[in-house]
């Protein structure tokens with residue numbers, strides 16, 4: 001049985017492998033730079049220290065099938081009720097429900113954490129991810145032509161947003 005849990009540092013090699021596989025082979029991560037265990041550890045510590053989640057779905061042997069996280073959408077404080085998320089499932093485990101478990105958990109955490117909007121930046125050619133987000137209620141909120149470059153091509157960015165609650169105003173500080 002697949003199960004969801006918070007990631008620990010013991011999961012970093014598996015998270016790194018999934019991340020670097022996407023760097024090597026997919027348009028989903030707009031970078032040509034393979035990461036190291038150290039840079040992934042820094043990323044994870046930064047997220048956790050700031051109170052943001054890093055979660056994994058693992059199989060019955062506790063092998064990591066995918067991971068998800070969110071962090072600040074943009075650094076300025078006026079964006080503090082908005083998060084930018086990511087979900088990645090190992091190529092060998094895709095289409096078996098791990099992504100749905102991760103996405104549902106990220107939405108739940110963001111909602112209970114008091115955030116108001118989640119935004120995902122998706123490669124326009126990634127129709128699987130666009131449909132996947134739409135199924136959770138995300139709406140396309142902008143398409144930026146040719147803002148990315150990878151594998152010798154320009155890439156278009158689709159931003160998809162989910163409003164998490166119906167508060168009319170942000171809370172007073």
Ligand SMILES: CC(C)(COP(=O)(O)OP(=O)(O)OC[C@H]1O[C@@H](n2cnc3c(N)ncnc32)[C@H](O)[C@@H]1OP(=O)(O)O)[C@@H](O)C(=O)NCCC(=O)NCCS
Pocket residue numbers: 022026028087088089090093094095096097098099100101120121122123126128129131132
């Ligand atoms: C997009 C992604 C996170 C979805 O996770 P997943 O575990 O593969 O998806 P699930 O098994 O939970 O399926 C969710 C839905 O996605 C769709 N889907 C998943 N894999 C698919 C595939 N290979 N082809 C077509 N549709 C697919 C299905 O419609 C499914 O919905 P359904 O079960 O109601 O039919 C995952 O495929 C992935 O990591 N892809 C590569 C990296 C990436 O694109 N990440 C997102 C960047 S924005």
